[in-house]
Amino acid sequence: xxxxxxxxxxxxxxxxxxxxRLAANIRGMQAACDAHGVELRPHIKTHKMxxxxxxQLTAGARGLTCAKLGEAEAMLxxxxxxxxxxxxxxxxxxxxxxxALIEQLxxxxxxxxxxxxxxxxxxxxALTGKKLSVMMAIDTGLGREGxxxxxxxxxxxxxxxxxxxxxxxxFYAHEGSLYGVPPAEQAARVExxxxxxxxxxxxxxxxxxxxxGCSVSARLVAAASRGRVQAVRPGTYVFGDIALAKLTxxxxxxxVALHVLxxxxxxxxxxxxxxxxxxxxxxxDRTAANIFAIAADGRELSxxxxxxxxxxxxxxxxxxxxxxxxxxxxxxxxxxVVNLTDEVVVTEGGRVVDVxxxxxxxxxx
Numbered sequence: 071x072x073x074x075x076x077x078x079x080x081x082x083x084x085x086x087x088x089x090x091r092l093a094a095n096i097r098g099m100q101a102a103c104d105a106h107g108v109e110l111r112p113h114i115k116t117h118k119m120x121x122x123x124x125x126q127l128t129a130g131a132r133g134l135t136c137a138k139l140g141e142a143e144a145m146l147x148x149x150x151x152x153x154x155x156x157x158x159x160x161x162x163x164x165x166x167x168x169x170a171l172i173e174q175l176x177x178x179x180x181x182x183x184x185x186x187x188x189x190x191x192x193x194x195x196a197l198t199g200k201k202l203s204v205m206m207a208i209d210t211g212l213g214r215e216g217x218x219x220x221x222x223x224x225x226x227x228x229x230x231x232x233x234x235x236x237x238x239x240x241f242y243a244h245e246g247s248l249y250g251v252p253p254a255e256q257a258a259r260v261e262x263x264x265x266x267x268x269x270x271x272x273x274x275x276x277x278x279x280x281x282x283g284c285s286v287s288a289r290l291v292a293a294a295s296r297g298r299v300q301a302v303r304p305g306t307y308v309f310g311d312i313a314l315a316k317l318t319x320x321x322x323x324x325x326v327a328l329h330v331l332x333x334x335x336x337x338x339x340x341x342x343x344x345x346x347x348x349x350x351x352x353x354x355d356r357t358a359a360n361i362f363a364i365a366a367d368g369r370e371l372s373x374x375x376x377x378x379x380x381x382x383x384x385x386x387x388x389x390x391x392x393x394x395x396x397x398x399x400x401x402x403x404x405x406x407v408v409n410l411t412d413e414v415v416v417t418e419g420g421r422v423v424d425v426x427x428x429x430x431x432x433x434x435x
Contacts, residue, residue, distance in 0.1 A: 074422045075415075082333040082396060083347035085411045087426070089418040091327035092308060093125065099288065099307050100129045106292040111135050111154060113283060113305030114145055116405045118430035119414070122308060123148035133177070135283065135303040139167050140433030142178075147429075151176040154205065156242065156283070156303070158183045158215055160190045165197035172200055179239060183207040183215035188226050195235035203239040204230060205281065208270045210263045211247035223270045240279040241271045242303070248286040253319035260290040268298050286318045311404035312357055312364060328414070329366045329398040330407065332381065334391050343383040343391045347399065349376040350410060355403035363399035373399060 103110040112126050113135040123134055123145050133152030136142040142153050153175055159168075172178050182188045182204050195202045206226060209216030217223050230238045245263050248256060267280050282291050283303030291302050306314055310326035332347035347363075352373060356362045362381065365371035371391070375382035381399075383391070391397075401407045408414070409431055416424035 074425065077417065077420055077422055080331060080415060080422070082331050083351040084331045085407065085414045086329050086331055086398065087414045087416050088327045089416050089423060091325060095308050095325060095327055096125050096129050099304065100131065102289045103292050103302060104130060106295050108292040108295050108299055109301035111281065111301045111303050113303050114141055114430065116305040116408065117308050118408055118428050119426050120145065120148045120429050121426040123150060132301065138434055139164060139171070140435050141430045142171055144430035144433050146174055154179040156181050158187045160187065160194060162194055162197055165194060169198045169200055177203065179203045179205050181205050181207055182226060184217060185222055185226055188229055192229065192233050192236060195233065201234065202236045204236045205240045205242045206238060208241055208243045208267045210243045210245055210266050212244060216243065217270065220270060220273055223273060227274045238278065240281060241267050242281040242283065243267050245282055245284040245287045248284055249313055249318060256287065257290055260287050260294055263287070264291065264294060264298055285314060286320050306404060309404045312361065312400055312402045315400065317357065326400055328404055329400055330363065331396060331398055334393050334395045337391065337393055341384060341388055343388050345381040345383055346379065347381050348379045350378050352376055352381060352399070352401050353403065353406040353410060355406060357402050361402060363401045366398035366400045
């Protein structure tokens with residue numbers, strides 16, 4: 071095994087994870103759920119790493135949530151026994167992979183997301199030779215997947231009940247629309263979310279569980295659950311980003327555990343610096359103010375434009391930067407940043423302490 075590099079030896083751009091902050095974020099979310107009797111079933115789409123999944127499970131997570139079968143397969147070495155794939159699966163070529171996952175787990179839950187999806191999903195289910203456990207998605211404002219009206223909920227439940235290949239095991243939602251809600255209004259919106267999903271559930275079977283999922287709302291949902299919610303499925307909370315730390319008030323900047331180390335490679339004009347982290351390191355997601363990343367040390371420095379290999383940095387402190395200077399950036403959206411790298415460098419106290427593979431990188435199928 072090659073010796074770990076020192077911090078100064080790291081090439082750029084490099085994705086860094088602060089071990090102590092990550093551990094604190096994992097403990098904090100688990101404690102918030104435990105305090106209200108709500109299971110934590112975190113979404114691994116943010117970290118995509120077996121090393122992080124193991125920490126979540128050791129801390130008390132009851133299972134993991136994935137977006138795709140490939141992510142689920144990549145997480146098996148973590149020791150996970152219960153997985154939920156929260157996506158609209160339809161491809162008949164996936165039947166053998168679903169069957170294989172069921173054989174390797176204590177529990178696999180899959181999703182139905184609309185009447186149209188349910189019809190196709192049941193054909194896929196029949197090909198597996200198994201009776202699949204199914205969670206029904208309810209739209210709570212994002213306008214993406216999820217059933218929109220209670221009449222459709224009843225029809226989907228009836229279709230599942232008639233099928234020998236599927237069993238309705240609960241309801242879920244993704245409150246992604248809360249990313250645009252001011253902090254003062256989030257609690258009220260969470261109450262609306264819980265009420266909407268429970269109304270759908272109560273019309274079918276009040277004993278079925280409700281599993282919302284979003285890092286902005288997870289702690290609020292747990293606190294407001296009062297027995298109505300059985301699990302939450304946040305993902306981004308493990309690392310944080312501009313969206314959580316600056317826009318939604320979900321966490322503090324000094325709790326953000328992942329940054330991109332970049333180097334100033336040019337200062338072609340006054341008020342502008344170029345760094346070696348572009349869309350292939352920071353991705354192309356940005357805030358509503360067109361910010362791709364901000365300096366993690368508090369200086370007024372923002373990445374306001376990216377090409378593949380360059381980031382344009384502007385701000386009040388940009389002219390004080392020096393070519394060759396290295397600095398940490400907090401990305402606007404952390405999830406795709408992790409998916410762009412094969413490995414992350416783990417640090418603690420300014421020292422490199424480990425390197426973790428991103429096993430589910432590119433697992434989009």
